[in-house]
Amino acid sequence: MQRNRHSMLTSLLLVGGISLIIGFISGYPGWVISITLFCWALVQIRQFNKLVHWFHTRDEELEPPEASGHWGELFDEFSRLQRRQASREALLRNVITRFQDSTSALQDAIIIIDRNNNLEWWNRSANQLLGLDDAADRGKPVMNLLRDPRFVRYYKRGQYSDPITLTSPTRDDIKIQYHITRFGEADRLLVARDVSRLMRLEQTRQDFVANASHELRTPLTVIRGYLETFLDQELPKPLSRGLDSMQQQARRMENLVSDLLLLSRLEASLHISDEQPIQIHSVIQHIMEGAEQLGRDKGHQFNVDIAPNYDLAGQEIELHSAFSNLVYNAVRYTPANGIIKVRWWVDEQGGHFSVKDNGPGIESIHLPRLTERFYRVDESRSSASGGTGLGLAIVKHVLARHNGQLTIKSKVGKGSTFACHFPLEIVTQFELDESSVESLK
Ligand code: ADP
Numbered sequence: 001m002q003r004n005r006h007s008m009l010t011s012l013l014l015v016g017g018i019s020l021i022i023g024f025i026s027g028y029p030g031w032v033i034s035i036t037l038f039c040w041a042l043v044q045i046r047q048f049n050k051l052v053h054w055f056h057t058r059d060e061e062l063e064p065p066e067a068s069g070h071w072g073e074l075f076d077e078f079s080r081l082q083r084r085q086a087s088r089e090a091l092l093r094n095v096i097t098r099f100q101d102s103t104s105a106l107q108d109a110i111i112i113i114d115r116n117n118n119l120e121w122w123n124r125s126a127n128q129l130l131g132l133d134d135a136a137d138r139g140k141p142v143m144n145l146l147r148d149p150r151f152v153r154y155y156k157r158g159q160y161s162d163p164i165t166l167t168s169p170t171r172d173d174i175k176i177q178y179h180i181t182r183f184g185e186a187d188r189l190l191v192a193r194d195v196s197r198l199m200r201l202e203q204t205r206q207d208f209v210a211n212a213s214h215e216l217r218t219p220l221t222v223i224r225g226y227l228e229t230f231l232d233q234e235l236p237k238p239l240s241r242g243l244d245s246m247q248q249q250a251r252r253m254e255n256l257v258s259d260l261l262l263l264s265r266l267e268a269s270l271h272i273s274d275e276q277p278i279q280i281h282s283v284i285q286h287i288m289e290g291a292e293q294l295g296r297d298k299g300h301q302f303n304v305d306i307a308p309n310y311d312l313a314g315q316e317i318e319l320h321s322a323f324s325n326l327v328y329n330a331v332r333y334t335p336a337n338g339i340i341k342v343r344w345w346v347d348e349q350g351g352h353f354s355v356k357d358n359g360p361g362i363e364s365i366h367l368p369r370l371t372e373r374f375y376r377v378d379e380s381r382s383s384a385s386g387g388t389g390l391g392l393a394i395v396k397h398v399l400a401r402h403n404g405q406l407t408i409k410s411k412v413g414k415g416s417t418f419a420c421h422f423p424l425e426i427v428t429q430f431e432l433d434e435s436s437v438e439s440l441k
Helices: 002-026 029-056 069-105 124-130 149-157 196-231 237-267 280-294 316-333 364-369 379-385 391-401 434-440
Strands: 109-113 119-122 164-167 175-183 187-194 276-278 301-306 310-314 339-347 350-357 405-411 415-423 427-429
Touching: 002 029, 002 069, 029 069, 069 124, 109 124, 124 187, 149 164, 149 175, 196 237, 237 391, 276 316, 280 301, 280 310, 280 316, 280 339, 280 350, 310 316, 310 339, 316 339, 316 350, 316 391, 316 415, 364 405, 391 405, 391 415
Parallel strands: 301 339
Antiparallel strands: 109 119, 109 187, 164 175, 175 187, 276 310, 310 427, 339 350, 350 415, 405 415
16 A cells, blocks of 8 residues: 555656646646646546445455556455455355354254343254244243243352253153353353153153062061061070061161152152142151150250241152251261251251251261262161161252252261251241240240
């Protein structure tokens, strides 16, 4: 461009100089200069018009107008710029097409949600899996598409470390797992995956465990019945010792079978279907009676602290089972004269139930695996305590069905705290009347 400016100035000076000489020779310098400059200006205007016309013709293939000198250079320069721009555009278009092709080939639905919670973009699988309509749904709020209250809760809570699995909004026989990731400033990427096949396999496994446990129940009941009858008789010492031990093992097997059955019932659905009001105070009171009975030879000190006017909405049998597992574990694993603290309280995060003991504690390497089925820190300690190895797995499942979480804190030699945390949505508050205050005393 700099060169063009110089060559234009040179040509102007050249034309001006020559016309000045001719003007002096002819004796009409003024006229000659004026006419020459007028012609020069006409030529420039014509070239300029050609350039403007070329710019306005949007045909990228059209060659620039023919011109010589500085105008020719200028046209070539523009033509080069245009070609460079076109190849850059083609490259970008190619990248976008490849991105769209690859996302369309994905079986998972991918949806981009903007900062205002509206649907911004999605791939082809989203149309099939979630029934999105390209024309009608673009820019619509995501909550219009996925109205399930559990999804809305998951979306609003903003903690997306774990996915959530729900029935498809378009077909009842399809289970979809949703996982949200944040990106950019406040945008979200929602990935939805059809997990029906996995769920069916899991269902087959659960059915097998449930059926096997159920089938084991009847023979066990018969064995236990006979053992009881035999033990009622006068028997020689070695024989009664043997039968005693058989009865203990049969009882353990019965506990195992009933825990397995409970677990497979809990696994049958991811969430509880109907929420009932639960009187937390009376549930805990009932568990504490059982705990005192269980630890009657150990002389434990029980310390119970319950926020009186808060309850939960959920499944009472399940929560009773989860809370009692934690309290009974504390009783079983804490040596004689231990202190066991049971608390129920509510804060801005939600409702919390905790059991703290000053028992042997658990090494930190075991903590992440503690809720796995049959995972035991110390086999001999657990067998002696009569546990089934399924207690904490049951607790975990019950909490997941109530959108809750289990946290475990423990220090070897100091004790352990097992806490259940529930979202505020299922905490209910009520006014205390006189009779409730009386019953709390
Ligand atoms: P179990 O039936 O063996 O008690 P759980 O699933 O209830 O099975 O517990 C798993 C393991 O966690 C137990 O075997 C035990 O080693 C450990 N555990 C659970 N609660 C406590 C506790 N309060 N103190 C120490 N260890 C515990």
